[in-house]
Amino acid sequence: MVAAVVAGGAVLACLHAAGSTEESARRRVTAVASSVADSPAVVAAVVGPDPSRALQPYAEQVRRDTGVAFVTIMSPAGIRYTHPNPRMIGRPFLGHTEPALAGRAFTETFTGTLGPSVRSVSPVFDRGHRVVALVSTGITVRILDRQVRDQLLALILLALLALAVGGAGTYLVNVRLRRHTHGMDAAQLGRMYEYHNAILHTVREGLLLLDPHARVALANGAARELLRLPEDVEEREVGELALPESLRACLSSGRPCVDEIHVTREHVVVVNKSAVTSGTRDLGSVVTLRDHTELQALSGELDSVRGFAESLRSQTHEAANRLHTVVSLIELGRPEEAIEFATAELELTQRLTDRVVSAVAEPVVAALLLGKAAQANERGVELVVTPDTEIGDSMIPETLGSRDLVTILGNLIDNAVDAAMEAGGDAPRVFVTARVSGDRLLLRVADTGGGVGADAVEEIFDRGWSTKDGTRPARRGLGLALVAQVTARHGGRVEVGREIGAVFTVTLPLAREAMA
Structure with missing residues (x-):
């Protein structure tokens, strides 16, 4: 992507450089031609007896000072008074002059004695506003190409530098990304996300992921059901949730929790919480929730059954003691006291049983x-x-x-x-x-x-x-x-x-x- 952007930018810059160079050349030759045509010395020389002798040094000086390829001053008939090549003086001008003879300056690209060039032709007016001469200035296409090549070289160097910087940045970003994703690419990350999502929402245990600020980063379906969490629970702080105070304190604190039992409105929940770190970074904590409601109820019933068993065992022991007492009283020849002792205990127990059953x-x-x-x-x-x-x-x-x-x-x-x-x-x-x-x-x-x-x-x-x-x-x-x-x-x-x-x-x- 970086290479495509850089290449596209370089192409656009090259096209812009070529167009702007040509446009700059047109403005430049037009300005030089207009300045020479408006010079009083030129007007005086073209009506003199020997225009070439007066104008050739002047035209060459202007050419050198302005950096154009040629400054040609000619008669209305197109006979040159000046030229960079003195042998071309007196010969006909190669190019169009009709618009200038009509009193209007114009520019064109034409192939003359110096090769293809961008040139401008301006009329020279006397005091009666008659066209008494023409001035043509131009820059050869070869010079323009050299200027464009210089700009293109700078653009190419700049593009290569941008490409190198972009490539280095891309490499560094890729290395950092790989380090954070443990070397996995996009396809592997996609598969891991799918597995991760499937596991989170299919396990029967509730799962909460909390960030270092005790905000809920993730809650699976079991956790939402156990704690009756709202749909928008992600990114909310634990303290804002409608949870028992003890459970909020457990989740908000930085301490680990191991098999802590918490009672919500509808469930008895076993909570385990442990911190998650990566190197020295604190990533928050992971919380698992198990529904302990049924097990707690069964434990209560089991405790009751055990209590009943202990009670029966104790009563059996007491019954044996009472039986021994009754037998001993009979052996001692006191049957009336034995009957009174036995019936008193039976009446007390039977009275409570009858009261409860009725x-x-x-x-x-x-x-x-x-x-x-x-x-x-x-x-x-x-x-x-x-x-x-x-x-x-x-x-x-x-x-x-x-x-x-x-x-x-x-x-x-x-x-x-x-x-x-x-x-x-x-x-x-x-x-x-x-x-x-x-x-x-x-x-x-x-x-x-x-x-x-x-x-x-x-x-x-x-x-x-x-x-x-x-x-x-x-x-x-x-x-x-x-x-x-x-x-x-x-x-x-x-x-x-x-x-x-x-x-x-x-x-x-x-x-x-x-x-x-």
Whole structure:
């Protein structure tokens, strides 16, 4: 391209040089001829007895001073008075003179005794404005060609210099481009872009590329879906996006993230973030996002199952102890005391079971309450199902699945049991209420713990907020965040109050359109 531009420019410059040289020659010879024709000395000499003797030295002086090829002064009949070659004096002028004889100066290209030349012929007027002589000045084409060749040589040298500079610049740009593209040409870059685009939008994991200023450079489809990102997310700063505060802080910071769990409105997301560098340059960071929602729910269910198993194991152990006690009392000859001891324990357990089964027809919720009651009892906390608890059969629609109910109740009860234990006291208790009121399901969990401070009400539902110590803080503080997420997903709300301790009230709509 550089060569084509330079060659085209050189051709145009050559054409312009040739045309301008000829035009300059025409103006030059016209000016010289007019000046000589207007000279009073020339007018006086042409009417004198010997015009050649007076005019030949003058004409040669003018020729040398102006650099033209010839200055010829002639009679109206075309007989030369002057000529660079003295032998041509007195001979007829070779060329046209008719326009000049009519009183008008003109220029032409004509071949005369000195070869082809650009010449001008001007009339010489006397005081009566009669044409008494003619003046012709000219520059030979050979001189013009030499001038054009000199200009062309300069143009060619300039073009070669421009070509060399352009070639060197092109080479340097190409080397730099190759270095930045790792030696790949345009076709290879095109294929890599196609593969890159296909991979980004087909992987199931969410992928974000952030520049050094925490602006989104790229977001694939999975990331847009997980984080509910807008269509114009590219080039926007992370701080402008509608994301949870903890996730914004993670993405905006320069620190790496490894398997951090963050809770959005609809998903539990595992975030990994690492810096991207090229040599000493900071290119930003790459963020991968994995949907952990289902796995988190399954983990919660697994924890519940494990809790049930531990409870059954503990109850089996306690049952064995009670059985040994009963057998020992019988062996000691105290059957009445053995019967009283056995029936008292059975009545306590059966009373709680009957209360839960009669009040809660939803089997999963009933099993959860029984299991949590057993777990709480092992830890010295009494779980009380309030008298107004009542969930009849078919009251809960399929859209409000049992898994979500387990997530809400299980996390609230676990936190309440922990709080009641930490507070201590003579009779730590947890009170659970689950009932349907109109078109809404009300779940309330209260404890005898220390409660939630007014300054912490807004923070307790953030991921990572926890009063517990642990070796894996990234896994702590998820319970209440999950409760808030599930509640918001179903169009409900969570309220935090304080009576004897903390009171968490979750209200969920049962109508399908409200939960959509």
